[in-house]
Each structure stands twice: as structure tokens, then as C-alpha cells.
Amino acid sequence: EPEVTQTPSHQVTQMGQEVILRCVPISNHLYFYWYRQILGQKVEFLVSFYNNEISEKSEIFDDQFSVERPDGSNFTLKIRSTKLEDSAMYFCASSPTSQPQHFGDGTRLSIL
């Protein structure tokens, strides 16, 4: 069964540095998403991406964050000037229509 693939599985970064999280969505899916889950808390929506542009974003997704689909397969989340509170699991998801969404295994981001 096709899967959403995320790399790396664990990223450790110094506070203030930039980090790029990578995702390969399921190949025939058209909608792409990023979510985060701080330890012990809810899964939170960050952004959705369709037709090569952001379609929806949450209040969390401020100027510190950006997304790109640089080629036909990858979907990236860039976090600039990382802060301690950015430490979380980041999940990429994709879907053939806008719902339902299938999640990757996640990247654990640790900010030191």
C-alpha cells in the first residue's frame, strides 16, 4: 500500500537555526498538509497545499514557516530561526481529494 514518506525521522537543531523537513506524498494525491504534535498535546493543523499554492493555513503558520513543492514528488516544510517551542512531531499528510488525509510517520524535531 502506498505510503507518505518523511525524512529525517529525527532532527536535532540548535535554537536559531533553520530546518527543512521533507515529505514524499502518495504519488496520485493532490492535496498536501503539515501538522505538528507537541508531546502530550493535540495534533494541530499547520497548512494545506493544493495546485502549487497554500490553500489554507492556521494561525500557527506565521512568517517563520514556509512550504514548497520543489519538484514533482517532494513537499517540504522550512522553519526559520527555530525556537525551543518548535520542538514537536511534525506530520506530513496527503489526500487524493481534500479528505480524508493519510499521514506519514513523522519527523521528531528537537530544538536545543
Add this chain to the structure above:
Amino acid sequence: QKEVEQNSGPLSVPEGAIASLNCTYSDRVSQSFFWYRQYSGKSPELIMSIYSNGDKEDGRFTAQLNKASQYVSLLIRDSQPSDSATYLCAVNGNSGGYQKVTFGIGTKLQVIP
């Protein structure tokens, strides 16, 4: 703030029993409802989706939706120890955006052998 509320549990049931998981949501215009299972340290895994009032059955799982009461539930029949996980209720198609999925905190289910 559009909310999805769940009892965080843990909900403990003996093996073979029916586990009943409940969820309420605050936004009346919500259109789509999902149950995800999340094992500790893993990603959410979609197990059921439901879009109209009533029941939807898939194997041992039954999702129930009552839009008038803004209530969604998941029944797991013949519960197995492998069902022990956190079950996330999720809602989208609300006034927060059609693609944005809002999750509840999840109910931790423990199936006792």
C-alpha cells in the same frame, strides 16, 4: 475557537468487550468526521470516516454520527489488546476551512487481556 472534545481516559475494557469512544464538536457547519488511531510515538492512522447521520460499519468498528447533537462515536466490538491505543476524533469542513482538520486530544483505550 472551534473545538473537538474527547475524554482523554484512559478507558479500560476487558478483552472481547465493546469499547465505546465519544466525541463532541462545537462547529455546527462541520461536514466530515474521522476517527484516527495513534499508537504511542507513531503517526495517526485513519480507521473510519463518516459524512452523514447514522451508523457506518467496517469490520469490528462502527462510527455513529448525530449532527443535531454534534456528537460522533466509535464502537469497537470484540476488543483486542492490539486495539490499545489513543483514538483521535477529527473534524473538517467547518468554518475554519474545508481542508483544515481539527483534532481532539484523543481517548486512550486500554484493552485488558
